[in-house]
Amino acid sequence: AQTVTQSQPEMSVQEAETVTLSCTYDTSENNYYLFWYKQPPSRQMILVIRQEAYKQQNATENRFSVNFQKAAKSFSLKISDSQLGDTAMYFCAFMQGGSEKLVFGKGTKLTVNP
Amino acid sequence: DTAVSQTPKYLVTQMGNDKSIKCEQNLGHDTMYWYKQDSKKFLKIMFSYNNKELIINETVPNRFSPKSPDKAHLNLHINSLELGDSAVYFCASSYFRASDTQYFGPGTRLTVL
Numbered sequence: 001a002q003t004v005t006q007s008q009p010e011m012s013v014q015e016a017e018t019v020t021l022s023c024t025y026d027t028s029e030n031n032y033y034l035f036w037y038k039q040p041p042s043r044q045m046i047l048v049i050r051q052e053a054y055k056q057q058n059a060t061e062n063r064f065s066v067n068f069q070k071a072a073k074s075f076s077l078k079i080s081d082s083q084l085g086d087t088a089m090y091f092c093a094f095m096q097g098g099s100e101k102l103v104f105g106k107g108t109k110l111t112v113n114p
Numbered sequence: 115d116t117a118v119s120q121t122p123k124y125l126v127t128q129m130g131n132d133k134s135i136k137c138e139q140n141l142g143h144d145t146m147y148w149y150k151q152d153s154k155k156f157l158k159i160m161f162s163y164n165n166k167e168l169i170i171n172e173t174v175p176n177r178f179s180p181k182s183p184d185k186a187h188l189n190l191h192i193n194s195l196e197l198g199d200s201a202v203y204f205c206a207s208s209y210f211r212a213s214d215t216q217y218f219g220p221g222t223r224l225t226v227l
Contacts (some may be wrong), residue, residue, distance in 0.1 A: 035215070043220060044218070045206075047215055050215055080216060084123055091157065095213055098209065100145055100169065100208070102155070104157040104158070
């Protein structure tokens with residue numbers, strides 16, 4: 001069974017600085033997808049970024065980018081120019097290709113300080 | 115426009131009662147899901163329906179019964195509620211067999227007293 005590990009339960013960063021959230025996963029499959037979701041205090045689950053395992057290029061979305069290391073099974077999220085609105089729980093998630101099942105990590109609580 | 119909506123947003127009830135949570139999506143997706151987020155924020159899939167057919171059924175007590183009247187709706191009925199059922203329940207939707215991104219509803223916080 002696939003597992004997703006987020007080793008940092010909590011992190012904090014100063015506004016305008018850069019922070020990196022870690023995620024590792026375990027799978028024997030070659031076809032899979034990785035996601036980062038954000039859950040602010042409002043509780044809404046919001047997609048931050050998606051990465052296809054077959055793509056070598058790291059995905060980026062504005063201030064959010066990933067460092068996808070397939071051999072190391074690592075998928076970290078970098079947030080540049082952190083903003084107060086980035087304060088949230090961040091969940092890393094894995095989906096095997098052809099499956100509809102998202103497997104989540106336990107989350108990292110990020111606090112952006114003014 | 116709300117993409118995935120859930121009602122109610124909050125539900126407080128007594129042990130032993132039966133309750134339902136409704137979910138609707140207007141994204142044109144054909145697959146819908148129920149996830150449970152426990153008190154430690156851990157999210158786990160419970161069920162998935164594709165075009166009204168059950169495709170994922172994780173190890174969930176049979177007191178939980180999903181029902182999908184059509185591909186835009188997926189309801190969750192819970193019988194004989196227990197204290198341990200207290201959680202946030204999220205509905206999500208996506209396209210089937212495309213490893214598509216799942217879009218989540220706002221969640222329903224269920225509190226069983």
